[in-house]
Amino acid sequence: MALLKTKGLIVGVVGATGMVGRELLSLLERRRFPVAELLPFSSGLRRTKVRFKGRLLAVHSADRSSLERCDAIFFVSSDAVSASLAPGLARRGIWCLDDSSAFRPAPDVPLVIPEINASSLSPDRRLVAGPNCTVTGLAVAGYPLHRLAGVRRVRLASYQAVSGAGKAALDEFLVQARALASSLKLGDGPAPIPVNKKARFLPAPIACNVIPQVGAFDSFGRSSEESKISSELNKLWGADVSVSATTVRVPVVRGHSLAVWLEFERPLSPSRARRLLAKAPGVSLFDSGYPTPLQAGGKDGVFVGRLRQGVDSRELCLWIVSDNLLKGAALNSIQTAEELLRRGWLSPRGFSV
Ligand SMILES: NC(=O)c1ccc[n+]([C@@H]2O[C@H](COP(=O)([O-])OP(=O)(O)OC[C@H]3O[C@@H](n4cnc5c(N)ncnc54)[C@H](OP(=O)(O)O)[C@@H]3O)[C@@H](O)[C@H]2O)c1
Structure with a gap:
């Protein structure tokens, strides 16, 4: 399968401790997405770890220099976080798959469900939005x-x-x-709650x-x-x-x-x-x-x-x-990333396909 032949990627998840973020981590494993290194990010307000491929990984606040190491980043935190980080990272060539609503209406940002409009993906538009759940x-x-x-x-x-x-x-x-x-109490009937x-x-x-x-x-x-x-x-x-x-x-x-x-x-x-x-x-x-x-x-x-x-x-x-957490968010973003892999547009940066 083409996905498995791809050299491993550095993948970031901004919001890894949230509802959608946790589903993303488990889907990356379940679908054997070619992750060489996973970088999980959160608000950084609490020290915490997430489990990925049997290992506990420390979660850090989303700092730009760590994010810039990634080949692809899933944004599953908030509109404000996506708005402040994703456009700059996408301009640097990093695929930013955004599940917030920050960029969905933007004319220059494809809003993608692969079963419907994978044709709107382009190697030149590296910020891609996923729709509302x-x-x-x-x-x-x-x-x-x-x-x-x-x-x-x-x-x-x-x-x-x-x-x-x-x-x-x-x-x-x-x-x-x-x-x-x-x-x-059982048997009390429809008493006002x-x-x-x-x-x-x-x-x-x-x-x-x-x-x-x-x-x-x-x-x-x-x-x-x-x-x-x-x-x-x-x-x-x-x-x-x-x-x-x-x-x-x-x-x-x-x-x-x-x-x-x-x-x-x-x-x-x-x-x-x-x-x-x-x-x-x-x-x-x-x-x-x-x-x-x-x-x-x-x-x-x-x-x-x-x-x-x-x-x-x-x-x-x-x-x-x-x-809502799978096809409504995490799964759709991963399917979009898999489509990018199939097209050869998502690969380890510096590694020409
Ligand atoms: N829930 C859904 O069904 C669904 C469906 C489609 C799209 N979405 C979108 O997906 C995104 C995540 O939703 P969710 O339901 O997973 O939210 P959530 O459960 O509230 O999780 C939010 C995540 O964002 C992190 N976060 C908060 N502030 C941050 C910051 N400044 N920098 C980096 N990370 C930060 C949180 O980290 P801490 O643990 O440190 O607080 C947590 O990991 C939202 O944009 C939402 O609109 C959600």
């Missing part, structure tokens, strides 16, 4: 249908896992869930709750997550599709779910759509039944079920579930 499932599953029948409008409601908001939000959820579980007002990392308590807000609202009442879905879907597809979304945080640990209505330019039957999705790259189709976040969590694919006709022959309804 909510849009990924929709983009991957909807793309073959869009190519055949032209999606003109998307409506969706999301049911987003707490891990999508990072490790602090997930810890907050787990603390609330434990407190509730120990305070509720005391509202835990201590929500620091999400807009409201999340245990036993549903929060119709992901990100800040703009002056039209649209959340930042809803706006990202629209702009990123159109950039990924190279399209001009209207998107109406309501994004919702639910008390799920990992796995984002979407109820989606796709309206097409041309009629598309559920049976034709099923045949297309059955062979679409990255998609696992449930012929009967449906995926749930518990089933899809920890798995690589985008899972589709409940595919059926909507109001008429130009509308399909789908239920889509994908792991």
